[in-house]
Amino acid sequence: xxxxxxxxxxxxxxxxxxxxxxxxxxxxxxxxxxxxxxxxxxxxxxxxxxxxxxxxxxxxxxxxxxxxxxxxxxxxxxxxxxxxxxxxxxxxxxxxxxxxxxxxxxxxxxxxxxxxxxxxxxxxxxxxxxxxxxxxxxxxxxxxxxxxxxxxxxxxxxxxxxxxxxxxxxxxxxxxxxxxxxxxxxxxxxxxxxxxxxxxxxxxxxxxxxxxxxxxxxxxxxxxxxxxxxxxxxxxxxxxxxxxxxxxxxxxxxxxxxxxxxxxxxxxxxxx
Amino acid sequence: xxxxxxxxxxxxxxxxxxxxxxxxxxxxxxxxxxxxxxxxxxxxxxxxxxxxxxxxxxxxxxxxxxxxxxxxxxxxxxxxxxxxxxxxxxxxxxxxxxxxxxxxxxxxxxxxxxxxxxxxxxxxxxxxxxxxxxxxxxxxxxxxxxxxxxxxxxxxxxxxxxxxxxxxxxxxxxxxxxxxxxxxxxxxxxxxxxxxxxxxxxxxxxxxxxxxxxxxxxxxxxxxxxxxxxxxxxxxxxxxxxxxxxxxxxxxxxxxxxxxxxxxxxxxxxxxxxxxxxxxxxxxxxxxxxxxxxxxxxxxxxxxxxxxxxxxxxxxxxxxxxxxxxxxxxxxxxxxxxxxxxxxxxxxxxxxxxxxxxxxxxxxxxxxxxxxxxxxxxxxxxxxxxxxxxxxxxxxxxxxxxxxxxxxxx
Numbered sequence: 001x002x003x004x005x006x007x008x009x010x011x012x013x014x015x016x017x018x019x020x021x022x023x024x025x026x027x028x029x030x031x032x033x034x035x036x037x038x039x040x041x042x043x044x045x046x047x048x049x050x051x052x053x054x055x056x057x058x059x060x061x062x063x064x065x066x067x068x069x070x071x072x073x074x075x076x077x078x079x080x081x082x083x084x085x086x087x088x089x090x091x092x093x094x095x096x097x098x099x100x101x102x103x104x105x106x107x108x109x110x111x112x113x114x115x116x117x118x119x120x121x122x123x124x125x126x127x128x129x130x131x132x133x134x135x136x137x138x139x140x141x142x143x144x145x146x147x148x149x150x151x152x153x154x155x156x157x158x159x160x161x162x163x164x165x166x167x168x169x170x171x172x173x174x175x176x177x178x179x180x181x182x183x184x185x186x187x188x189x190x191x192x193x194x195x196x197x198x199x200x201x202x203x204x205x206x207x208x209x210x211x212x213x214x215x216x217x218x219x220x221x222x223x224x225x226x227x228x229x230x231x232x233x234x235x236x237x238x239x240x241x242x243x244x245x246x247x248x249x250x251x252x253x254x255x256x257x258x259x260x261x262x263x264x265x266x267x268x269x270x271x272x
Numbered sequence: 273x274x275x276x277x278x279x280x281x282x283x284x285x286x287x288x289x290x291x292x293x294x295x296x297x298x299x300x301x302x303x304x305x306x307x308x309x310x311x312x313x314x315x316x317x318x319x320x321x322x323x324x325x326x327x328x329x330x331x332x333x334x335x336x337x338x339x340x341x342x343x344x345x346x347x348x349x350x351x352x353x354x355x356x357x358x359x360x361x362x363x364x365x366x367x368x369x370x371x372x373x374x375x376x377x378x379x380x381x382x383x384x385x386x387x388x389x390x391x392x393x394x395x396x397x398x399x400x401x402x403x404x405x406x407x408x409x410x411x412x413x414x415x416x417x418x419x420x421x422x423x424x425x426x427x428x429x430x431x432x433x434x435x436x437x438x439x440x441x442x443x444x445x446x447x448x449x450x451x452x453x454x455x456x457x458x459x460x461x462x463x464x465x466x467x468x469x470x471x472x473x474x475x476x477x478x479x480x481x482x483x484x485x486x487x488x489x490x491x492x493x494x495x496x497x498x499x500x501x502x503x504x505x506x507x508x509x510x511x512x513x514x515x516x517x518x519x520x521x522x523x524x525x526x527x528x529x530x531x532x533x534x535x536x537x538x539x540x541x542x543x544x545x546x547x548x549x550x551x552x553x554x555x556x557x558x559x560x561x562x563x564x565x566x567x568x569x570x571x572x573x574x575x576x577x578x579x580x581x582x583x584x585x586x587x588x589x590x591x592x593x594x595x596x597x598x599x600x601x602x603x604x605x606x607x608x609x610x611x612x613x614x615x616x617x618x619x620x621x622x623x624x625x626x627x628x629x630x631x632x633x634x635x636x637x638x639x640x641x642x643x644x645x646x647x648x649x650x651x652x653x654x655x656x657x658x659x660x661x662x663x664x665x666x667x668x669x670x671x672x673x674x675x676x677x678x679x680x681x682x
Binding site: 114124138169170183185189 | 542595604606
């Protein structure tokens with residue numbers, strides 16, 4: 001795998017309402033993780049920390065970049081086993097104890113000789129990419145409302161205020177086992193990646209996230225600005241943002257791509 | 273993957289492969305090692321009878337000397353090929369399904385099956401128990417097979433140190449067990465010629481266990497995730513602050529909901545697992561079989577690159593793959609497009625499913641400039657974005673910028 005120069009920044013805040021920050025994040029190039037724990041009382045924070053620890057261990061040990069998905073999926077499975085085990089220990093004393101966590105992961109992998117982003121998602125934390133001035137949510141939430149949106153039953157706007165918007169359908173710590181979704185992106189498709197907990201994406205609209213990512217050049221400042229914006233919007237949840245820039249990435253749209261599209265439109269009578 | 277809801281099978285060691293899941297029991301001769309690996313992925317993933325059959329036949333049937341495939345569902349469906357005999361116990365007596373006949377295979381669907389047994393090779397005692405997994409077997413029985421003579425040699429399972437799950441039913445079946453099929457021909461040369469003649473013992477004693485046997489293995493229960501908690505009446509499965517009703521001195525109760533009404537995490541709960549999640553984003557199109565044991569086509573690109581279609585292939589100027597599982601990572605094929613006529617993620621070619629099984633299927637993923645397909649003997653057609661088209665060998669895809677893809681036989 002060719003080494004890639006990454007600039008990154010991360011910020012987290014407990015918010016204005018909660019007493020414990022149950023979010024955890026890992027910034028260990030080429031591995032980045034955000035985990036949003038659920039279940040109070042030495043629950044969510046431990047669960048999210050376990051995920052981060054396991055990925056830190058993966059970085060320490062090193063991984064075969066050609067088998068990225070396998071490594072990530074194994075690491076998530078190890079974290080899952082530890083969370084379940086920890087939960088069983090806790091429940092011996094507190095029968096109603098629960099813990100779970102979401103996870104979003106970005107790692108650099110080698111796909112047939114080319115370095116790419118391998119992204120993984122479980123739950124409703126999010127991965128966005130910011131490319132050419134456009135913000136695009138890459139991960140697909142594992143949530144009840146997302147399924148309703150997919151099915152066409154409700155719109156994205158209705159989802160934001162839906163009563164079941166906090167019900168997620170997959171998470172680490174559930175006894176059903178975990179099935180992360182994976183995504184593979186060429187580096188050129190994402191000048192900037194954002195990993196965040198729903199304390200960011202649930203507090204400020206995508207348009208504001210895009211504006212911050214566009215305006216703030218340094219990834220460290222961008223992460224800070226995102227968390228601050230979430231706090232200013234109410235800070236009702238732990239907010240965590242990790243911003244990663246691929247350095248030296250030149251956008252490869254050729255000088256005449258717009259003109260080509262226009263001429264094709266002329267020839268075909270409509271934009272194909 | 274092991275769940276207590278699975279049903280245990282008693283095994284004796286031998287040279288055949290048993291691939292055991294919650295919904296199917298599959299037996300393959302020892303030489304079918306290559307198929308076993310792929311099929312285990314399917315079976316372990318909770319595939320049903322039809323899916324496993326698809327996967328089993330994907331490698332062609334000519335070379336497949338014998339097999340036994342049993343689907344455990346509402347009814348029990350059994351396919352038997354080759355000189356193998358499966359005995360199924362029902363309340364009305366035993367049914368024998370033998371692959372000896374003229375047909376491609378014997379196919380029976382029975383209801384109220386309480387157990388079953390098949391003897392592939394004589395020999396060892398059926399002293400192993402497996403709920404889910406792969407094993408080398410010489411005979412296999414499941415459910416209330418006590419009356420079925422194939423399982424005659426069932427002995428009580430080894431003690432609970434065995435890594436497999438311990439079935440209660442094995443204990444019940446022990447007293448009735450009667451060794452009959454002790455065909456003393458150790459080490460049959462061809463596993464595909466198993467011991468044929470044995471007769472079911474007359475008095476089958478169906479045990480009520482059979483009723484709970486088949487369907488329970490279905491992985492989706494529709495129950496909300498509970499994070500391993502005992503299924504007590506906990507009101508907030510993962511709530512930040514469980515709402516605890518604290519009785520006050522005057523006998524009233526106060527709900528201790530501490531977090532603000534809009535607090536995010538305080539309300540985040542884990543709902544029922546999403547079972548019918550359509551993974552790749554092509555609505556209305558059947559999914560590719562997760563495992564294809566051999567490529568359905570070969571793609572020859574004008575760039576000189578040759579790609580086999582044994583999984584989903586995504587072609588484009590800078591292609592991306594979205595929403596896949598770790599086991600079915602698509603292959604991304606990048607083609608140069610100096611004029612930018614090719615979209616970053618232009619089209620995908622995948623092994624067909626359902627009616628298109630065995631051929632490659634192309635879908636334009638909403639490319640800007642479109643794709644032209646020329647099938648042999650047909651006029652060129654423009655692919656409609658999102659509409660899958662089955663590819664005939666010899667078909668040529670034109671992506672623009674001089675890049676073409678020719679489909680050939682693998």
